Amino acid sequence: xxxxxxxxxxxxxxxxxxxxxxxxxxxxxxxxxxxxxxxxxxxxxxxxxxxxxxxxxxxxxxxxxxxxxxxxxxxxxxxxxxxxxxxxxxxxxxxxxxxxxxxxxxxxxxxxx
Amino acid sequence: xxxxxxxxxxxxxxxxxxxxxxxxxxxxxxxxxxxxxxxxxxxxxxxxxxxxxxxxxxxxxxxxxxxxxxxxxxxxxxxxxxxxxxxxxxxxxxxxxxxxxxxxxxxxxxxxxxxxxx
Numbered sequence: 365x366x367x368x369x370x371x372x373x374x375x376x377x378x379x380x381x382x383x384x385x386x387x388x389x390x391x392x393x394x395x396x397x398x399x400x401x402x403x404x405x406x407x408x409x410x411x412x413x414x415x416x417x418x419x420x421x422x423x424x425x426x427x428x429x430x431x432x433x434x435x436x437x438x439x440x441x442x443x444x445x446x447x448x449x450x451x452x453x454x455x456x457x458x459x460x461x462x463x464x465x466x467x468x469x470x471x472x473x474x475x476x477x
Numbered sequence: 478x479x480x481x482x483x484x485x486x487x488x489x490x491x492x493x494x495x496x497x498x499x500x501x502x503x504x505x506x507x508x509x510x511x512x513x514x515x516x517x518x519x520x521x522x523x524x525x526x527x528x529x530x531x532x533x534x535x536x537x538x539x540x541x542x543x544x545x546x547x548x549x550x551x552x553x554x555x556x557x558x559x560x561x562x563x564x565x566x567x568x569x570x571x572x573x574x575x576x577x578x579x580x581x582x583x584x585x586x587x588x589x590x591x592x593x594x595x
Contacts, residue, residue, distance in 0.1 A: 368519075370519075404588060404589075405586075405588050405589075406481070406568050406570065406586025406587050406588055406589055407520065407568075407586050408586070409583050409584065409585075412583075452519050452520075454519070454520075460533075460535075461525070461532060461533040461535075462575075463508060463510060463525040463527075463532060463533060463572075463575065464522050464525065464533050464535070464536070465510075465512075465520075465522055465584070466522065467512075467519030467520045467521070467522075468519050469517070469518050469519050470517075470518070470519045
């Protein structure tokens, strides 16, 4: 059983469309992060959220942390082909060491021109 | 270079052999992390170091896996008696400080070592 469930696992859309990726858990997280990973490379941090209800924006990307700190979402507006990649959510489970990140299984996003 | 480097980039070995995977963190980073990523999955935590000591090794799957960081910089992940199920990309990350209550510290990942056990 995945502690962090990401959905959808695959997303194929046209340039200009909007999309949302979800990251859900029954457990509480001290913090939650979103990463993007390209083939042959390690994940690269996009954002960290630490407060329940927090919303962060990074250009066309909007990240939200659930009030209960059990879930998060990533929304991309007007997707571009350059957004194509693997998106991962990860968090530090409350009650475990802060350096131990639990990752979701990832969402593979393909944006067609 | 300025980033985390890992060597080798690819390692092919036979079942039962011993392998060592090396990670060079970003200079000055006190924390170092090892993850394993299987095809189609997110990374899975293995162990993390604060300085020379293992702060949390709860992710090591069994006693065939061992990691060291003797001088608080370079780390080596050692796998004994490799099995086909050990095949994966092994990722290393480092962070400047150590995460704590209410704070996080960005983990910078290396490109990984792809281990294939035949």
